[in-house]
Amino acid sequence: MDRIVVKGNGALSGDIPISGAKNACLTLMPATLLSEEPLTLTNAPRLSDIRTMTALLQSLGCEVTSLQDGKVLTMSSHDINNHKADYDIVRKMRASILVLGPMLARDGHAVVSLPGGCAIGARPVDLHLKALEAMGAELDLRDGYVHAKAIGGRLQGAEFTFPLVSVGATENALLAAVLAKGTTVLKNSAREPEIVDLANCLIKMGAQIEGAATGTITIQGVDSLHGATHPVVTDRIELGTYMLAPAIAGGEVELLGGQRELVGAFADKLEEAEIEVTQTNRGLKVKRKNGRVRAVDVVTEPFPGFPTDLQAQMMALMCTAEGTSVLEEKIFENRFMHAPELMRMGANIDVHGGHATVTGVDKLKGAPVMATDLRASVSLILAGLAAEGETVVSRVYHLDRGYEHVVRKLSGVGAHIERLQEGD
């Protein structure tokens, strides 16, 4: 298995271009299933999760063409000849469940494997299923699969209130409701920029949607959708991750394409920690205000709150901050697996339930560490930027799921980072 080696190398300087959002692209791609005409996505990130979604769509009969080295994806769902999303693909990536809503809306039936748990939590899909049931889906859970049918052949508009905010369930319901008969109102829906991006793309395809950014989405179902071309929104989690690089290592870095409104609560926290964040006409410029970073407390919440997907990276910053910080994880029950790895680098962290108390130390020390999930793996790389000596991160396939060209991007601003292939 490949490894990434990082050596603390002092201040960083230069630009990092930010890619299109993985999590937006993964919900935009299944939108192709809603139309017989082609959907083209530009600004797509080149990531293994996107290749997994490509394989899933192809297994259903979609044609997916990747242009400009994967930056442009053209998808055509003229001939959907298979309505079963197989366990072998779904188990690799939970976002596969997002084909359920659109297949059901388009053809009135679908069979999709249940994803099962994952490293950061149990992550059930009950809310996806309840929202679809409210729209008239008949569901039968057997052999590890959801067998879904639209009663009467077509989903019906409905009012549904999510008991808790779920990004994926909102996406699945939205993808289904655009072709349902009548009006659907989704209350307590997620407001993440990826939801707004999905709604904007669907509107370009002819859908009638209002309120995607408000927590109540109203959808007037239409009979069919047409083709469209849509640029994937900037990846706010990649943006936040690289904003932390100069905060941790020192120096000044400009994140090209970054917009503050994508990372509002996170940027506010950085400023509280004595990091300066400036919007320029090219993106966001980040540097420390003074010397040492100040410890701040963090609570993860749905958008517009502090994102769970930046909690691990923020913890890496807090490891060398002045004072003690408490990070509270409220979205996933098992998302502190990076803590013991950071402790192997000399961090002082005490995890108790959904809280982690981090007391800043003067210096981290390089060590061999193991990535446990996508965001955990990048937090170890960030910590390595500030550590004395060499940090070797193994199991970097996690990183390939969500960070495009991480070595190129960080070495471009002066970091000492390289990837060793298996056997090196």
Ligand code: EPU
């Ligand atoms: N939940 C349920 N039932 C459901 C759905 C969710 O109980 O049917 C719970 C989850 O277990 C969790 C909470 O609701 O405790 C929120 O989960 P949500 O559904 O919002 O998460 P998701 O859609 O599965 C997406 C991102 C995650 C990100 C979360 C939260 C994608 C492909 N994934 O997951 O991204 O952490 O929203 O913002 O969009 C990542 O990129 O590293 C990642 C894990």
